[in-house]
Structures are given as structure tokens and as C-alpha cells.
Amino acid sequence: MRAPDLETLRPGDFVKVRGNANPLHNGGRAVVVAVHRAPGPPWRVVALDLRYSARGAAVRVELADSGELARWETPWAPTQTVEDEPARHHPVTSPGVAHVETPRSRRRLLIAVAAVLAVVGGLATWEQQRTEPNPVVVQRALLEGVRGSGTGATAGPSSTSTPTATAAQVAATASVVAYSTGPVPVVETPEGARTPTPLAGVEPAPGCRDGYVADLLSYLPLGQLVEVTGAGWFRTDDGLDVNAELVRQGVAVPVETTAGSSPADVRNLAALRELAADAPSC
Numbered sequence: 281m282r283a284p285d286l287e288t289l290r291p292g293d294f295v296k297v298r299g300n301a302n303p304l305h306n307g308g309r310a311v312v313v314a315v316h317r318a319p320g321p322p323w324r325v326v327a328l329d330l331r332y333s334a335r336g337a338a339v340r341v342e343l344a345d346s347g348e349l350a351r352w353e354t355p356w357a358p359t360q361t362v363e364d365e366p367a368r369h370h371p372v373t374s375p376g377v378a379h380v381e382t383p384r385s386r387r388r389l390l391i392a393v394a395a396v397l398a399v400v401g402g403l404a405t406w407e408q409q410r411t412e413p414n415p416v417v418v419q420r421a422l423l424e425g426v427r428g429s430g431t432g433a434t435a436g437p438s439s440t441s442t443p444t445a446t447a448a449q450v451a452a453t454a455s456v457v458a459y460s461t462g463p464v465p466v467v468e469t470p471e472g473a474r475t476p477t478p479l480a481g482v483e484p485a486p487g488c489r490d491g492y493v494a495d496l497l498s499y500l501p502l503g504q505l506v507e508v509t510g511a512g513w514f515r516t517d518d519g520l521d522v523n524a525e526l527v528r529q530g531v532a533v534p535v536e537t538t539a540g541s542s543p544a545d546v547r548n549l550a551a552l553r554e555l556a557a558d559a560p561s562c
Contacts, residue, residue: 294352452505452517480512481539488562491531511540
């Protein structure tokens with residue numbers, strides 16, 4: 281894989297790929313959600329997991345395959361072959377790998393490229409017809425990609441966390457316009473009233489405050505449309521139950537003191553306790 285800055289790639293970086301047999305790699309923008317390294321020294325990067333959309337599955341890119349990879353803002357390097365420069369390798373070619381092409385191999389390459397372009401054209405048309413992914417879901421995918429990319433990991437894409445499936449859209453009646461100390465979301469109602477509204481029934485898990493804050497800000501970025509019910513139960517317009525998601529991710533734990541006392545509040549707190557029983561540790 282032609283990637284001179286490969287060792288500096290981190291989850292959340294945007295890249296583009298070309299020349300790979302997978303039809304998804306069409307030069308479009310992909311986000312790195314996991315970096316996999318060899319299990320022993322020098323711990324070389326051996327594979328990347330990429331997502332082309334927040335709701336798409338992670339695609340594994342093995343770095344032993346042919347092809348090129350670059351950061352999204354980096355121009356493609358000109359393609360060169362040993363025939364063009366017989367005395368030396370291209371400076372970004374992997375050490376010890378000669379890039380040799382024969383006329384027959386070039387013909388085969390052109391046929392393969394034409395087939396890939398036909399598939400890519402169909403995918404591009406399909407992608408244009410889709411709605412843009414919700415920014416909250418994109419942020420959630422990036423965060424979960426970071427969690428699933430430990431050094432030396434060798435598991436396949438199925439081992440990477442995937443965004444929690446969202447429920448049906450809700451009729452959001454307010455929006456998050458600021459944060460006060462806590463952090464506490466400041467919610468603006470349709471009438472223009474702004475009220476700091478703490479999340480009901482949750483608090484950061486012991487030792488997990490940084491993760492709690494990061495998740496809270498990603499699930500409720502400024503401008504996010506929300507429905508707030510009871511003592512402070514937040515649900516985004518794409519159906520994400522924020523209080524429950526924080527507990528499910530293991531960064532928050534249920535607390536009764538802020539949960540409220542209405543029948544709906546009691547049911548919500550009971551649901552949080554069930555989630556906490558199976559939640560991972562942050």
C-alpha cells in the first residue's frame with residue numbers, strides 16, 4: 281500500500297484509496313475507524329478498517345494488497361513503474377517490492393479498471409439518492425471506531441463496535457444551544473426560552489468522566505434537535521435515547537436522586553438499571 285505517512289494515521293483521519301479490488305475503494309472519502317498492527321516488534325501497521333458512511337459496515341484494507349492510500353487532502357502521487365525508471369524504485373513503493381507491468385498485465389488492469397468503474401458508477405448513483413448521514417451518527421461511529429482499535433489488534437471488522445441502532449425519528453420540540461457547567465445542556469424551546477437541563481437518572485461512572493463528557497458532547501452537539509421529557513430524559517430527532525446510550529457505553533451509571541418520580545421517570549430508571557447490568561467498563 282503506497283502510504284508514506286501510514287504510521288501517523290489515527291482513527292478519525294480521513295483518507296482515500298485507489299487501485300484496490302474492493303469496489304468501494306473508488307477514491308471517495310473514507311474515515312479510519314481502526315488501525316491494526318503486527319503482534320510483535322516493530323509493530324508495523326498491517327491493516328486499516330475504513331467506513332465510507334456512518335451507517336456502512338467497516339471495510340478491512342490489508343496493507344499487503346496492491347493499491348494506493350493517501351490522506352484526503354493529499355494529491356495523488358504520479359503512478360510510475362520499473363519500466364519508466366529501471367534504475368530505482370518509486371520513492372513511496374514498499375521496500376523490497378518491485379512494481380513491474382507487462383503489456384498483457386496492463387491490458388488486464390484496464391479491463392479490471394473498466395469493470396470497477398461500472399460498479400462505482402452504480403454505487404455513486406445509489407449514494408446520491410441517499411440522504412446525508414446524520415452528524416450525530418457520524419460522531420458516534422468515529423468514537424466507537426476509536427474504542428475498537430487497540431494496538432496489536434488482529435480481529436476482523438466484526439470485532440469493531442458498531443453504532444447502536446436508532447429508533448424511529450421523534451418529533452423534536454427543542455434544540456441544544458449551549459452548555460453550562462457540569463456539563464449541562466442548555467435547551468431552547470420553540471418559544472425561545474433557554475433552560476439548563478441536566479440529564480435525568482445518570483451520572484459519570486467512577487473513573488469515566490472524560491469518556492462521559494466526550495460522549496455527551498458528541499450525542500448532543502450544539503444545534504442538535506431533541507425531545508426532553510420528564511425530569512430530563514433526552515432523545516434526539518433521529519431516535520437516540522441519550523441517557524440510555526451513555527449507560528450502555530459504560531461511561532454513566534443510573535442514579536435515583538435525579539431520575540424524577542413520575543411513572544415514566546420510574547420506567548426509564550428501571551430500563552437504565554437493566555442496561556447497566558450488561559454495560560462494558562470504560
